[in-house]
Amino acid sequence: MSMLDEAGLLSFPTDEETVRKNDMAHVLHSWAAQGHIDAMPIAGGEGAWFWDPNGRRYLDFSSQLVNVNIGYQHPRLVAAIQEQAGRMVSVSPAFANDARSEAARLIAELAPGDLDMVFFTSGGAEANEMAIRMARVHTGRHKILAAYRSYHGSTAGAAALTGEPRRWATEPGMPGVARFWGPNLYRSPFHATTEAEECDRALQHLRDTIVAEGAHTVAAVILETVVGTNGILVPPDGYLAGVRALCDELGILYIADEVMAGFGRCGEWFAVDRWRVQPDLVCFAKGVNSGYVPLGGVVLSPAVAATFEDLAFPGGLTYSGHPLACAAAVASIRIFREEGILEHVRELGETVIGPALRDLADRHPSVGEVRGLGVFWALELIRDRSTREPLVPFNASGAAAAPMAEFGTACKAAGLWPFIHMNRTHVCPPCVVTADEIHQGVAILDRALEVADRHTTSG
Ligand code: PLP
Numbered sequence: 001m002s003m004l005d006e007a008g009l010l011s012f013p014t015d016e017e018t019v020r021k022n023d024m025a026h027v028l029h030s031w032a033a034q035g036h037i038d039a040m041p042i043a044g045g046e047g048a049w050f051w052d053p054n055g056r057r058y059l060d061f062s063s064q065l066v067n068v069n070i071g072y073q074h075p076r077l078v079a080a081i082q083e084q085a086g087r088m089v090s091v092s093p094a095f096a097n098d099a100r101s102e103a104a105r106l107i108a109e110l111a112p113g114d115l116d117m118v119f120f121t122s123g124g125a126e127a128n129e130m131a132i133r134m135a136r137v138h139t140g141r142h143k144i145l146a147a148y149r150s151y152h153g154s155t156a157g158a159a160a161l162t163g164e165p166r167r168w169a170t171e172p173g174m175p176g177v178a179r180f181w182g183p184n185l186y187r188s189p190f191h192a193t194t195e196a197e198e199c200d201r202a203l204q205h206l207r208d209t210i211v212a213e214g215a216h217t218v219a220a221v222i223l224e225t226v227v228g229t230n231g232i233l234v235p236p237d238g239y240l241a242g243v244r245a246l247c248d249e250l251g252i253l254y255i256a257d258e259v260m261a262g263f264g265r266c267g268e269w270f271a272v273d274r275w276r277v278q279p280d281l282v283c284f285a286k287g288v289n290s291g292y293v294p295l296g297g298v299v300l301s302p303a304v305a306a307t308f309e310d311l312a313f314p315g316g317l318t319y320s321g322h323p324l325a326c327a328a329a330v331a332s333i334r335i336f337r338e339e340g341i342l343e344h345v346r347e348l349g350e351t352v353i354g355p356a357l358r359d360l361a362d363r364h365p366s367v368g369e370v371r372g373l374g375v376f377w378a379l380e381l382i383r384d385r386s387t388r389e390p391l392v393p394f395n396a397s398g399a400a401a402a403p404m405a406e407f408g409t410a411c412k413a414a415g416l417w418p419f420i421h422m423n424r425t426h427v428c429p430p431c432v433v434t435a436d437e438i439h440q441g442v443a444i445l446d447r448a449l450e451v452a453d454r455h456t457t458s459g
Helices: 003-007 014-025 075-087 099-111 126-137 156-161 167-168 195-213 239-250 271-275 304-312 323-337 343-363 398-413 433-453
Strands: 045-046 049-051 057-060 119-123 141-148 178-181 218-224 253-257 281-284 296-300 366-371 376-381 420-423 426-427
Touching: 057 433, 075 323, 099 119, 099 296, 099 323, 126 141, 126 156, 126 218, 126 253, 126 281, 126 296, 126 304, 141 195, 156 366, 167 218, 178 195, 195 218, 195 239, 218 239, 239 253, 239 271, 253 420, 296 304, 343 366, 343 376, 343 433, 376 398, 376 433, 398 420, 398 426, 398 433, 426 433
Parallel strands: 141 178, 141 218, 218 253, 253 281
Antiparallel strands: 045 049, 049 057, 119 296, 281 296, 366 376, 376 426, 420 426
16 A cells, blocks of 8 residues: 555545546536536546546547657656656746756757757647747747647637637737638648649748738747647648748748647657758647646747847746656656657558558548648548538537537447547547557548448438
């Protein structure tokens, strides 16, 4: 029996009925009408699986909120957190702390190019908030350009940057955000027919938007390197380099939001590495320690960091660089290196996940497009291949969203936990998922897609 058990501090009811009852009575859940949800209790997890209190197991193709990159309950990461808890759990940001210093050193070492200094936050939204504040102070300009089809977080500034319906309820939000369309050949806003055309036209559109906004008023462009929740949109080769060049030409900072795409998801430490692009500020969270303890941050270029050499940085958070979270980041980075997790992700994406999902697309009329890389994939579900009409309308809910809900129910009934957003299902398992587990999950998707096929014009 552990000390905790002896002290009885963690002896509380864990049976499904009590957990559900207390949850429904006292927990306000994110993004949901509370009377319309029934949160499933999770009792445990291991690797790519989690289970409910009755032992019903689910293969997790959503990695919780695309954050459990290292998988559930990695024993070495859990042990490292326990060790740090015994050493020192809380040190305010004003002091130096060994776990924090080491986490910052490692993240700076992994960060693209000469990015070298880290401001820590408790999560992704705060990282984006801090990045735009840094950009505004550094440039002396106020406007931020953000993309449609993006999610940057739910605090005031991050919500204002967000280019999808979750922003609407917070409007009018932070002033000074202008918006543009990023590339997406399958639903091209530019009527392009090739990746190269989409890339050129998206860059011209961004330039036109900046010019129309007044380049001298624009502090930064913020971009998800690979758009996550809004579609796993992998940028065409040349796009990010083009954004970098445009920003350099016009004195604008380039902020990469790598909260979802970073730390292994795309088979790289930072997804921009794939295109060898160096942003001025890189925001991270989720995969940095798989959310075992909340952590996020911004990595700064030397030029931006220099701004705060003599000028006080106008921001701070009580838990900035929390030792427990930073120790978890240090341990997680070491585990990724020692276990070759990035190599595993690249190999899985190229030789297992991509081919298996393309095979689904060949056989199911409801699959319009498969796109992705690493352990970051989307199946775009449609009613008709010629019109590409989405299986459910934009932002549908209730009866209008039923076809996607039925698909989700079929996945869960067969033991697969899917990630569903609008008319897409994403395949985002933990980075440690095995090829066998991918095949098991894809076999379940295969059967669940028959439900979606029935809603197509040919089905
Ligand atoms: N940026 C991106 C790209 C995200 O996917 C998310 C969360 O999903 C965030 C920012 C916000 O992160 P957090 O929920 O940790 O505040």
